[in-house]
Amino acid sequence: MIVTLTANPALDRTIALDAPLAPGEVQSASSVQEDAAGKGVNVARVLGAFGAEALAVLPVADDDPYRRLLPPELPVRTIAAPAAARVNLALTDAAGETTKINLAGAPLGAAVVDALVDAVVHAADGADWLALCGSLPADAPDDLYARIIAEVRRRAAAPPRIAVDATGAALAAVVSAADEIGPVDLVKPNEHELAQLVADIVPGSDRGALLAEVRGDAVGASARLARRIVPIAARTALVTLGGDGALLVDADGIWHAGIPAGVEVRSTVGAGDSSLAGYLLAELRGADAAERLRSAVRCGSATASLPGTRLATPADLPSGDIPVRPLV
Template sequence: MIVTVTPNPSLDRTVLVGELARGAVHRVEDVRLDPGGKGVNVARALVAANRPTMCVLPTGGTEGTCLAELLVAEAVPVVEVPAASTTRSNVTVVEADGTTTKLNEPGNALSDTEIAALENRTGELAGRADWVVACGSLPAGCPDDLYGRLVRAARAAGARVAVDASGPPLREACRARADLVTPNLAELSELAARPLNRLGDVVEVARRVQREGVATVLVSLGADGALLVEGNGVWHGTSASTFVRSTVGAGDALLAGFLLAGARGPSALHHAVAYGTAAVRLPGSRMPGPDDLCFDSVHVTGVDESLTLNGTAA
């Protein structure tokens, strides 16, 4: 079983417009309402592939109730941690050419009691899990070391831990020696405190994260694919597909695909990039299932460290 933890989930409303113009009135061509949050998206993709999954998240208010109902409709098992504050709502505007503009609420504060309940429920489930996957931003009130604490608790219970985060929470997860971290290019650049313009720069920083105790680093490079660094191996996965409908959730799909394929080696990277590619071809934050995948467009090779990156993050 894989347990996902999403401290700051959301209701995601995606609207499609022809072209976004600042200050103008737009006629919306289509609207989607999806359960949101990075760990929530990972759980949705895992369930679509029939992988036993449990989705842990705080919920509050009408939005929280709606979020849980949407997950139940997708057959995602939910463990709710009741919260006094209302679950946030995010809005994504997608243009016809795939350009995506996101308006994300920060999320309301969780109390110390609610944070403790989230940790306790995760710790209880970790004893029955192969992986605990902690993802996304932290709402107000959460300490920066929450993911670090979850890493230590889950590993003590016998589970491996993956973390998809940014800033201080990512740094704390690395210090706690998460088994897998999955930053995008911007997040890894922030961790390094410098721009990473070449693939060789990404390899260098990922190796540094490894030396600090993280076994596997999977970096989402957006249109440049993904980089996997583990043990003594480094691989670069790319896709020949250029069609983009929405980039929302692509990094989450990448992580789900990696876990579904065993989370090890170039074959898992190949599977991960196929999932990320499938996600950008779908509307809103819909997660791909096995029928959406096209493996023929994905290529995994050694690393050309001189390759210049375009800076797009998924």
């Protein structure tokens, strides 16, 4: 069982453009799609498509249209929210370029946040993994994920391994609290989020310089930056690198995987979430580091090859080889 938390769910509205996005111009769209989304929901949907047992925990109002869009086959545990979920807008074109506009989301209130923490603790007890995914509600403290990790590890009779797929202050709070709550088992930033994380937690870091490093050498710079947090604050880091593949970093080594040959990027919506799901699927099978990394890249590439907001299923997996090499 894998439990996911989507603390700040979003109704994803994806508009497919007939031509590349042209700011300031009037353009035609070929289609529009609405989905109940948010990173944890996406991860749970991919896991379910591959036959894994998954449960998505999230706050959602009883009368929210979001609730009607949740896939009926997806097991969910909901906490009553005081307002409708935010709307995220994605503009995609035939060249695979995606422009996203994400809204902040309505405040939940302290009582709902407390109920959400309790629901996660109970749902995660006895699970294999708990994945804390995405941004936080507008009024939630930056250390909400750190608080949940502490509560799960303190109150659950059989606490799960914990993955965190978050950015900014929420991720920095988890990493900074490692001395108190212990290292998380997995973090999944992309190269830009990793640079931001190191800038946030290492005194004297120059954010602009770190971002320039990963732009100039995504693989090498990301490997060096990941070593700033692995294994002290996180036991493993899965760093997605877009067209440069992905890195897996743990106490035993660093591995890099390229993307499969022949994959044509059509939309990046949900690709990172699918990579996390692919990693967890392989980990549940007892796969070694190289195969966990291959599975992450294969699932992420599959979703990136699909239009709009579609997420990978077994039928979508690319068949091309995924080379994995250890880095010194």
